[in-house]
Amino acid sequence: MSVAAVSKSPLADGEIQLSVKGVSKRFGGVRAVDSIDLDVRKGEILSVIGPNGAGKTSLLNMISGFYQPDTGSVTFEGHNITNARPSQIATYGVARTFQNIALFRGMTVLDNLMLGRHVHMKAGVLSSFIYWGLAQKEEIRNRARVEEIIDFLKLQDLRKQPTGSLAYGLQKRVELGRALALDPKVLLLDEPMGGMNQDEKEDMARYILDVNEEWGVTVVLIEHDMGVVMDISDEVVVLEQGRRIAGGTPDAVQRNPEVIRAYLGTSKSKGAV
Amino acid sequence: MDFDFTFFALLMTNGVLIGLMYSLIALGFVLVYKATDAINFAQGEFVMMAGYLAVLGAFGVNFWLGLIVSVLGMAAFGFVLERVMLRPLIGRPVVAVIMATIGLAAVLRGIWPMLVGVDTYNITLPISDEPIELGPLLLQPVQLFGAGVALAFLAGFTWFFLKSRMGVAMRAVADNQQVAMAMGINVERYFALAWAMAGLVAALGGVVWSSMLGVDTHLALIGLKVFPVVILGGLDSIVGAIVGGLIIGVVESVAAGYLDPYVGGGTKDFAPYVLMILVLMFKPYGIFGKRKIERV
Numbered sequence: 001m002s003v004a005a006v007s008k009s010p011l012a013d014g015e016i017q018l019s020v021k022g023v024s025k026r027f028g029g030v031r032a033v034d035s036i037d038l039d040v041r042k043g044e045i046l047s048v049i050g051p052n053g054a055g056k057t058s059l060l061n062m063i064s065g066f067y068q069p070d071t072g073s074v075t076f077e078g079h080n081i082t083n084a085r086p087s088q089i090a091t092y093g094v095a096r097t098f099q100n101i102a103l104f105r106g107m108t109v110l111d112n113l114m115l116g117r118h119v120h121m122k123a124g125v126l127s128s129f130i131y132w133g134l135a136q137k138e139e140i141r142n143r144a145r146v147e148e149i150i151d152f153l154k155l156q157d158l159r160k161q162p163t164g165s166l167a168y169g170l171q172k173r174v175e176l177g178r179a180l181a182l183d184p185k186v187l188l189l190d191e192p193m194g195g196m197n198q199d200e201k202e203d204m205a206r207y208i209l210d211v212n213e214e215w216g217v218t219v220v221l222i223e224h225d226m227g228v229v230m231d232i233s234d235e236v237v238v239l240e241q242g243r244r245i246a247g248g249t250p251d252a253v254q255r256n257p258e259v260i261r262a263y264l265g266t267s268k269s270k271g272a273v
Numbered sequence: 274m275d276f277d278f279t280f281f282a283l284l285m286t287n288g289v290l291i292g293l294m295y296s297l298i299a300l301g302f303v304l305v306y307k308a309t310d311a312i313n314f315a316q317g318e319f320v321m322m323a324g325y326l327a328v329l330g331a332f333g334v335n336f337w338l339g340l341i342v343s344v345l346g347m348a349a350f351g352f353v354l355e356r357v358m359l360r361p362l363i364g365r366p367v368v369a370v371i372m373a374t375i376g377l378a379a380v381l382r383g384i385w386p387m388l389v390g391v392d393t394y395n396i397t398l399p400i401s402d403e404p405i406e407l408g409p410l411l412l413q414p415v416q417l418f419g420a421g422v423a424l425a426f427l428a429g430f431t432w433f434f435l436k437s438r439m440g441v442a443m444r445a446v447a448d449n450q451q452v453a454m455a456m457g458i459n460v461e462r463y464f465a466l467a468w469a470m471a472g473l474v475a476a477l478g479g480v481v482w483s484s485m486l487g488v489d490t491h492l493a494l495i496g497l498k499v500f501p502v503v504i505l506g507g508l509d510s511i512v513g514a515i516v517g518g519l520i521i522g523v524v525e526s527v528a529a530g531y532l533d534p535y536v537g538g539g540t541k542d543f544a545p546y547v548l549m550i551l552v553l554m555f556k557p558y559g560i561f562g563k564r565k566i567e568r569v
Contacts, residue, residue, distance in 0.1 A: 064455060090457030102452040104445050114438075115445050119457035121438055139438070182457065 014041035017218055018063065018094075018186055023072030025058055032058040034242035035072065040186065045212050045219040047229045050239035051262070056222045057099060059239070060188050063220070064096045065089040077185070091119045095184035099191050099222075101171045103163040109174050110159045113149060116181025117142040146181055153177045153207060169200035176207060186218045187211065193225055201225060205232055230254065238262070279409045284530040285523060286407075290416040292522020294481055297423035298495055299502040299514040300430060301474035307447045307509045308467035311359060311370045315378035317496015319472060323347050323479025324488035325385050328394040336399050343476040351472025355465045363464075382490050394488040396480065419481035426477060427515050430470075434511065443467065447509070501545035505552050507559030516560060521545045 018040040025033040033055040040046050048056050061067040063074055065086035073082045081089050095116075104112055121138055150156055153173050158166065163174055172192060179187055192208070193201045205228050211217050223229050229236060230250040237247040238259050246256045253259055302316045313319075323343045330342025358377065362369050400418055404411040433440040445453045446463045454460055482495055502521050506513025528544035552559065 066451065066454075085459075086451075086454035087457050087459045090455055096455050098452065098455075102449060104448045104452070106448065107441070107444070111441055115441060115453075115456050115458075118438075118442060135438075178456070 014043050016040065017042040017077055018220070019075045020059070020063065021073050021075070023059070023062055023069045023074065025055075025062060025067055025069055031242045033062065033069075036239070036242075036244050038237060038244070040218060040220055041235075042218055043212070043216055044234040045208070045221060045232055046235045046237065047221045047223060047233040048237050048239060049223070049226070049229055053241070054239040055242040056239055057190055058242075060096065060190055060220070060222060063089075064094060064188055090182060093182070093185035094188065095179035095182040095186070096188035097172075097175045097179050097190055097192060099194065101168070101175060103171055103175055103178070105164040106162065108160050108162055109150075109155055109166075109177075110146070112163055112174060112178050113146045113181045114142065116178040117146060119182060120145075145183070149177050149180050152180075152210070169196050169203075172196065172200075172204065173207070176204070180211065180215075180217075184217060186220065189219065189221045189223075191222055191224065193223055193228060201228060208232060280530065281527075283410055284526045286410055286412065287416070288523030288526030289519060290412070290420040290522070291526060292519040293420040293423040293427075293515075294416075294478065294518075295498050295502050295522055296427060296515045296518025297419075297474060297481070298478040299499045299506070299518055300427060300511065301471040301478070302499050302503055303506075303509060303511055303514045304430070304467050304474065305471045306503075307511075308443050309359070309464045310367070310447075311362075312367070312374065312508075313471065314371060314374040315381060315496070316471070316475065316499050317493040318378045318381040319347065319351075319475035320479040320482060320495050321488070321490060321493040322350070322381055322385060323472075323476040324396070324483035324492050325389060325394075326476070327396055327480045327483060328488050329389070331396070336397065339396065340476075340480055343480055344473055347472035347476035347479070348469045349472070351468035351470070351475075352465050354472075355468035359468065360461065360464070378493070378496075382493055386490055391489065394483075396483045396488065398484045415485055419485070422477055422481055426474065427511070430474075431511055439463075439466070498545060501549035504549050504559055507561040510559070510561035513559055513561035521548070524548055 016039045018038075020036060020038040022035045022037060023033060024031065024035050036055070036059060038046075038048075038059070048059065050056055058067060062069050063076075063081075065081065065084050065088070068083055073080060075081065076089070076092055076094060079092055081092065081094075084092075104115065107115075121142055150159065153176065155170075155174065155177060158170065158174075163171060166174065176189070176192060179189075189208070193204050196204065208219060208221070209232055212219050221229070221233065233250050235248065236250050236253040238245050238253060238256075240262045245262060246253055246259045248256075298316065298320060301319065302313055305311055305313045323346075326346045327339040327343035329339075330346070331339025354377075358373060359370065362373060398415060398418060400414050402414060404413055405417065406412075434444055435441075442453070442458050443463050443466065445456065446458060446460050450460050453463075478495075479492070482492060486492055486495075498521065502517040503514060504517075505520055506515070506517025524544050525541045529538075529541040532540040532544075
């Protein structure tokens with residue numbers, strides 16, 4: 001694939017920004033996540049892979065506050081966010097996208113991106129009536145940031161389009177843009193290339209790499225396309241049935257017999273990219 | 274029979290003015306449904322309570338003081354209500370919220386006569402009650418005032434939802450709570466805001482309707498008109514509330530004007546419901562409503 005990983009020193013000794021320790025989650029009798037540890041270093045792209053039902057999305061939901069872990073803890077830049085609310089975690093600088101497209105449908109691309117700026121806009125109803133100018137200034141400043149993201153993702157022509165009318169790949173891109181609008185320190189991406197064709201996947205991989213390299217955003221990626229994962233990741237963690245079975249550089253993970261048995265063996269025979 | 278155009282125009286004008294005032298009441302219902310998915314069966318009782326507050330706040334002398342007391346009191350009431358009664362019900366079946374608001378309605382209808390007695394109180398608007406002549410039509414200043422207030426606030430809320438940051442965030446909450454949370458939006462705060470706004474709107478509607486009907490428990494019956502209005506317009510649409518209100522107002526007025534002489538009265542009360550049933554048969558989501566909404 002054309003999107004080759006730039007040779008960053010893999011598993012560099014960057015400081016640990018996001019730390020998941022011994023986290024478990026049960027749904028009824030099912031252990032969706034079973035005491036998982038995960039350390040995410042500042043500035044890296046870490047991919048979480050595993051078969052369907054391995055607990056990848058559940059893990060992401062616990063990091064972003066949608067699920068409360070039964071045991072274990074999640075720490076982000078010194079904040080214990082184990083039981084924090086999703087909105088609080090977002091204000092700390094953790095943004096996410098969703099597996100199924102989760103744009104606000106009745107709204108335009110611009111509205112969606114401006115909603116991504118919500119945590120950076122403070123003026124309430126009353127204060128915006130009293131200090132009209134203040135709210136206006138805030139609006140202009142945040143709009144400028146959104147325009148940068150629109151340029152970066154090449155969404156210029158779609159500003160005023162209702163998101164429901166966009167092609168699937170574009171909707172995914174707008175969702176990425178909305179998450180970027182938070183100016184996140186960590187970006188959690190849940191299958192950002194799911195359902196995309198090859199060209200769209202390559203575009204998306206390029207954007208993810210650029211976000212990581214140019215803006216220094218740490219990325220935690222869930223993705224099924226092994227080609228993309230191995231190309232762009234600094235570190236890969238493999239889950240199976242809620243447990244962590246391997247982790248390390250893409251090369252190391254690809255050679256791990258446990259991983260080949262559990263996951264790559266079947267996937268490769270189907271002709272992974 | 275000759276067609277009396279003046280009579281027809283009078284019925285239409287009356288219908289439009291009354292209809293706008295229905296829209297104002299329905300707006301409170303729509304605000305809550307839009308933001309929180311809760312169906313508030315106590316909207317009529319909110320209006321009644323607002324009327325009582327306006328009477329008490331005015332001390333029989335100052336209308337404006339009464340208005341302020343009513344607006345602030347109802348906004349605070351909505352806010353507190355969300356905290357103590359509705360927040361614990363988040364995530365429960367929609368029927369739980371419906372039963373809770375029906376219960377609340379009964380409590381309010383019981384408690385206010387207990388506190389202030391069963392007399393009918395009057396609110397006098399600080400405007401002349403001389404009818405205003407518009408060509409051949411005589412218009413009641415009270416109705417014009419009420420329609421004006423309704424129009425101003427309907428426009429204000431439309432602006433709020435389309436242009437203001439909080440309004441857009443509230444639409445986001447209504448559309449998808451989970452995603453709104455991931456954007457850092459404090460969803461509970463917007464639920465509280467929606468209920469406070471429903472209280473505020475009920476206060477305005479309450480004062481306007483009280484000045485025409487007087488304040489007693491019968492004022493709560495205005496809530497019954499909300500259902501044909503919002504079902505016609507769509508439970509989650511502000512434009513729908515306006516159009517639905519206008520249609521119901523006009524249908525009511527025209528039906529009363531032409532049919533009452535033959536059937537001896539009362540058409541005004543059932544015509545909106547006949548229309549509502551017809552609409553449900555052909556457009557079950559209302560004229561402007563989004564598909565995929567719970568039926569009550």
